[in-house]
Amino acid sequence: MNKVYACIDGLANTSAVIDWAIWSAQRLDVPLEFLHVLERHPERASLRDYSGSIGLGAHEALLQELSELDRQRSKLAQEAGRQLLASARERATAAGVSPLDAQLRHGELVDTVLALEPDARLFVLGEHYHAAAPSRLHLDHHVERVIRSVKRPVLVATGERCIPPKRFVMAFDGSPTARKTIATVAASPMLKGLPALVAMAGHDTPAARGQLSEACQTLISAGFQVDMEITAGEPEQVLPAILKAQEATLLVMGAYGHSRIRQLIVGSTTTTLLRLSEVPVLILR
Numbered sequence: 606m607n608k609v610y611a612c613i614d615g616l617a618n619t620s621a622v623i624d625w626a627i628w629s630a631q632r633l634d635v636p637l638e639f640l641h642v643l644e645r646h647p648e649r650a651s652l653r654d655y656s657g658s659i660g661l662g663a664h665e666a667l668l669q670e671l672s673e674l675d676r677q678r679s680k681l682a683q684e685a686g687r688q689l690l691a692s693a694r695e696r697a698t699a700a701g702v703s704p705l706d707a708q709l710r711h712g713e714l715v716d717t718v719l720a721l722e723p724d725a726r727l728f729v730l731g732e733h734y735h736a737a738a739p740s741r742l743h744l745d746h747h748v749e750r751v752i753r754s755v756k757r758p759v760l761v762a763t764g765e766r767c768i769p770p771k772r773f774v775m776a777f778d779g780s781p782t783a784r785k786t787i788a789t790v791a792a793s794p795m796l797k798g799l800p801a802l803v804a805m806a807g808h809d810t811p812a813a814r815g816q817l818s819e820a821c822q823t824l825i826s827a828g829f830q831v832d833m834e835i836t837a838g839e840p841e842q843v844l845p846a847i848l849k850a851q852e853a854t855l856l857v858m859g860a861y862g863h864s865r866i867r868q869l870i871v872g873s874t875t876t877t878l879l880r881l882s883e884v885p886v887l888i889l890r
Contacts, residue, residue: 609637610721611729612714612751615689617765618731623693624767625760625885626729627700632795635726639693639707641686642714643679683709715750722755727795731762732879749876752860752888758789759860759888761879770855770885772800776844776878779805779816782859786889787820790857791827795887800830802851806843809835841877848884857887 611626613619623639630637690707697705710717718728732748752759773796777783787803790796801824805817813835821831836843848854860875879886 607635607726608724609633609635609727609729610718610725611637611639611693612718612731613639613641613689613693614731615641615685616731618762619689619693620696621762621765621767622729622731623696625762627697627702628767628769629727629729629760629795630697630702631700632797633726634794636704636706637697637702638705639690639697640710640717640721641690641707642710642712642717643682643686644713645711714747715754718751718755722757725755725757727758727760728755729760729762748879752875752879756890758890761886761888763879763882763885767885768853770799771853772802772851773855773857773887774802774804774844774848774851775820776840776856776858777803777805777817777820778807778840779813780859784820786857786859787823789889791823791829796855796857797828799855801832802847803831803833804844804847805833805835806838806840807835808837840874841881844878845881845883848882851884854884855887856882856884857889860888860890 609626609630611622613622626637626639686709690709694705694707718725728751730748730751748761752761775787775790777787790801803817803821803824805813807813817833817835821833824831834847836847844856848856856878858875858878875888879888
């Protein structure tokens with residue numbers, strides 16, 4: 606459990622993923638490794654069978670041509686992947702990161718990160734779909750599958766630029782998951798020295814304020830400067846507004862506190878906030 610793994614794919618926010626991974630590795634003082642996974646996309650293959658409408662010889666020739674095209678596509682994808690990893694290493698080296706490594710893999714991203722999980726301290730990846738309205742549907746499937754599958758923390762870059770945070774906001778609801786998240790942050794060097802805002806969505810009751818005060822005290826005892834805020838409403842409406850009022854911030858929250866059945870039916874607060882957040886999100890399990 607001693608590496609930051611950065612999952613890069615060459616899409617628009619790859620630079621942000623690289624820079625967040627560099628920032629994370631330096632804050633945690635652990636090695637950084639870049640990971641590029643070449644996934645096979647069955648939807649690119651021909652789904653129609655033309656064997657009944659063309660001759661056998663022509664059919665075999667067509668299959669050979671398709672096979673050659675697939676081979677060439679694979680070769681180009683591997684070369685592009687190697688260049689992407691080399692560029693990421695150069696960027697990290699220039700930032701002073703050491704030790705540093707990179708690997709190109711074939712397969713599914715989720716299977717790959719699960720295989721690497723025993724040696725992981727943190728996974729960093731980018732979100733490529735961003736919501737325009739507070740719907741619970743269509744979170745980037747790679748992001749959601751990784752977060753649901755791994756037990757290690759995941760940092761999701763939601764934009765195309767990495768702006769190091771000047772503070773962080775912790776989403777807190779008094780649940781065991783939220784209390785565990787507070788304890789994890791308190792014990793980790795990753796966010797040390799950054800001011801914290803612990804935010805709760807709901808009614809401002811003595812019980813809620815007591816839970817919030819206890820959470821804040823845990824962070825204060827660990828040396829953090831902490832403010833707290835309770836705002837009436839649902840987390841997916843309240844927290845984005847709170848984040849907009851902060852400068853260069855990071856959202857920290859626990860993952861998927863509801864049952865698996867409820868998640869499948871109505872989604873989750875975690876999914877919704879990931880889709881709506883305009884700042885990077887650190888998910889802790």
